Amino acid sequence: MQNSAPSWRTVRARPDADLAQLKELAQQLRVDAIRASAAAGAGHPTSAMSAAELLAVLVARHLRVDTSAPDDPARDHLVLSKGHAAPLLYAALVAIGAIDDDELLTFRQPGSRLQGHPVPGVPLVDVATGSLGVGLAIGAGMALAMQRLEPRASRIWVLCGDGELAEGSVWEAVEAAGSERLDALTAIVDVNRLGQTGPTRHGWDLGALRRRFEAFDWRVLDIDGHDVRAIDAAYRTASETRFRPTVVLARTIKGRGVRRVADQPGLHGKPLEDSSDAIAELGGPRSIRIVPPKPLGSRPRDRRSSGRQPVQLPVWPVGSRVATRDAVGESLVAIGTGRPELVVLDADVGDSTRLGRFRDVDEQRFFQAFIAEQLLVGAAMGFTIRGWTAVCGSFGAFLLRAADMVRMAAVGGTPLRLIGSHAGASIGSDGPSQMALEDVAMFRAIDGSAVLQPSDANQAGQLLEAMLDWPGLSYLRVLRGETTVRTPARPRLRIGGSREVASSEADRVAIIAAGATVDEAVWAAELLEPDGIRVRILDAYSLKPLDVDAVADAAAAAGGRVVVVEDHRPEGGLGSAVAEALAGRGEPLRLVHLAVRGMPGSASPEEQRAAAGIDGPAIARAVRRLAETRDRPDAPLQGPAA
């Protein structure tokens, strides 16, 4: 593996690079992708080589960016949906002077921003890619933001692999982009016919791909993906096409340019052996430097900066009964009225989640993704990248459809605000398919997330407002049914906080609850009072970050006797959070965990909670048993209350 610095030729492309120069530039990108992969001893150079002309022509002639003003709202966006072609992107960054050659050779090294798959922090990279099928939905979201809210001439270019067209997430985006006539969006498909394990489903049958995209109302251009003139013409046509997104289907050769690897299966994700021979075959290193076309600089009226007003959150009187989903709907209206940068996305359940209320504020800032949760989340990411504050929601259960998209948002550090309604078995007779019972486990595991479970309407509004400024994923878990308002308008709740609902000086047991189970805990306290059993109830509305100090205090005051009760599976939810928080403290701990074990059926909300053993009487039973252990420390407690 020879990987010394190239002997630079002194070619410098003009901004209006001619076709011969574009060919040279493409070869340079190949060479540099091979050099980077060789230096790393890893990577996907053959996947880069197929798309070299596609990216060379794009950055030299069509992608309007200014690396000295990376946040210019008039810039174009490039999404490398085939994220494993990262070394090609990095090679292009060298060519436009955004990084230098030394940095290129840090590819995949510890501490380098040039990771195996692109992440933000690298010039031109807005989102993390590498899980295939995420790019087009994000691109569609950006294009939609521009079309709806910030009309301007900039464009979104999404470079896809042909293999990833098998992902349903792609077709959710294809459908939305076609229906919404997102003419700012161009998908470039690098049809190199080889997936990871062998030929793709359609190989080089561009006709098969053409039929699919045309059926979804896209403009389709099919070209030889190594013909720079054809590529240039296709991109120009795409830019000039109105009222339709365009897909450029580019027939390419994986590993193009190096005879030994060209169109060979079995080489996916492998650096080239004898890279110096390969580089020589490609004509050696080049040092072409190009200046991409500048953003057009249009600065239309920005809706975000006009009409901003102080937000007056609605307040519900303590003692009233309101569903937290209703509170979210009303609060969104209030926040959205005051904050013109707020947009809301729905997956055809906005009447149930109450996110549909936002239509009344501003139809233009409400996007209907229909029943397509990956599109929902991807489009929300797109809005966010364009500077909008996006809130999206569905039933919490169905948001699991977008689990990988959510994970990738976290990889890229893109804030994402999810509302998941119909939490827990408490929804009632619709049955388990509609119940969010695993959502907390999933979203708590996302790095940097905030997982919030309001127990009443005032909590819901306050936490909704707080999450708009959270830097990572925030997830608000709301209820179908009504709960009693116990939280006053002031002081405001904070992410990472908790709220003491009831306590007595002689706490015998601490009950830690959240959401629907807070009312149940209060019921339990009422059941226990006649017997003089006093409890402290902690409303742990911030499941993550958990209010560890308050939890520890409550546990300590009760001598380690804690009942955690949640409307969620026993794994990964509030009970896990409390156990994790207390397990390191060296104190004796007798935690009884009440959660939804087994599979619920159809029943009323009250019957569901009773059947799951998470209602007031069940909590009271658990408390009684725990309280008795003051006198009988050996009483068995493990597992759910009978």
Next chain:
Amino acid sequence: MQNSAPSWRTVRARPDADLAQLKELAQQLRVDAIRASAAAGAGHPTSAMSAAELLAVLVARHLRVDTSAPDDPARDHLVLSKGHAAPLLYAALVAIGAIDDDELLTFRQPGSRLQGHPVPGVPLVDVATGSLGVGLAIGAGMALAMQRLEPRASRIWVLCGDGELAEGSVWEAVEAAGSERLDALTAIVDVNRLGQTGPTRHGWDLGALRRRFEAFDWRVLDIDGHDVRAIDAAYRTASETRFRPTVVLARTIKGRGVRRVADQPGLHGKPLEDSSDAIAELGGPRSIRIVPPKPLGSRPRDRRSSGRQPVQLPVWPVGSRVATRDAVGESLVAIGTGRPELVVLDADVGDSTRLGRFRDVDEQRFFQAFIAEQLLVGAAMGFTIRGWTAVCGSFGAFLLRAADMVRMAAVGGTPLRLIGSHAGASIGSDGPSQMALEDVAMFRAIDGSAVLQPSDANQAGQLLEAMLDWPGLSYLRVLRGETTVRTPARPRLRIGGSREVASSEADRVAIIAAGATVDEAVWAAELLEPDGIRVRILDAYSLKPLDVDAVADAAAAAGGRVVVVEDHRPEGGLGSAVAEALAGRGEPLRLVHLAVRGMPGSASPEEQRAAAGIDGPAIARAVRRLAETRDRPDAPLQGPAA
């Protein structure tokens, strides 16, 4: 709400029901769906009413089932992908005599099998539905099983809503079914033009839907979905069509038959007011009983029962170094050779996961789903329903794409066997997009799941074999890199077990590890030995069910000083499982939890584990600090080791 028993008319359809009878039958289904929803005070009657003729004609003339022999392999399958139309299905079950009218009126009641959305246990129901977009992938899997492995004349009928066509999971299945030419599969789309919150994207534009399905190589029939003659003809055509799946696009009216609700938005999921008026408008209750056509009774050679041999699992010598993914590949070959009912499904990463090795055993029992994880899991469910033992896999990270499909498998009790490779930050330089770091949290939260994390090759093979008989979800988390084989061939591991790797009589600290961190724990023990610090290492390969007794014993022997180390996020994984298990025991507990906090970048496996603080030296540091607390009980321990 009047809901008294109907005054039965004495109509009994002949098996060759004539068209007038079919119309009457459809009206009966409407009436009974309304009656069931009225009795429940909940449900989706208008979504049932649009599909009444579609289902009536199907059960009366085309769906070949014998309710007295529900497991006849020659039977047809019906998948109600629009699961919210459950009362329509239940009405049809009354009509075919599979349930009686009294049971119909238990719809959505506690203890009734007639839940708000269908679950197995109800006649004709093979899978749980209710999360939209799951049915077609499952149907495709069943059709594929029959086409590939059990050629027979039975058919798969999937009744879809038009709204759910927005789900990408549907298009993954459409693509696969078209490409695989699954002519046993018929999709019936109830195009009632109204979603939950308003009109669907395409409304009654059957042409738009036709173009889409035709582009994916389906035969498309569009009809008036209330014209029983047209429906009958379409189903016959579908049955006679070869080498293509068929979609029947049926233009229907939501709430059809009751003027007040017909084609009205805003009524989704609401029982009819004045149901007695509606029933009267529909001509009152009927008591038509029909006998569906019988299965054709073909019993071709069943590949499953022939050639079964004892399985000889491969064994790796203790001390050798092997990747657990390699062990899975080799073990699959051994198991698949002996067990002819085993099928394997891949999502175009079979060279990485090593599931591709199974091609060598039997190409026909290996299915390539391409990069479409929802199809992967749905198709595996379809194979399972047809009696095959399906194993499917991808990178663990990408299996999150199918999180909702996995959840629905659990709702329906369909066993599902997942192999997730490339676990944790230990994969190295590919970066976080490729790392399974949240997978354990997600799959541990699935009801009834087994989550297994082998630390060496012999464990991988043994656990793979064990999971084939697990009744729920089983998830095997395997490693990209090599680990040291420490587990002998005998005794066999069991789900729910654990393995003591090292212990000394004077354990000062217990280390609980799994997968990649077992080698690290052994390294830590070596680092600690010179200082006379003795540890017990527990290999908790069964993350769920956890070997609670062994964990508790290890903790007790170490005076509650436990280090849990895992290559996963801190939430929901092994650390949570151990904390949950120990938190209820009333013993002092000083658990230090080493896990992957923050977002990894690209680096070597060793560098990744060092950076995450989960390698041998990090474990040793944590153990030292814990060991010191024997003398200084107030030393702070919470959080990760510095």
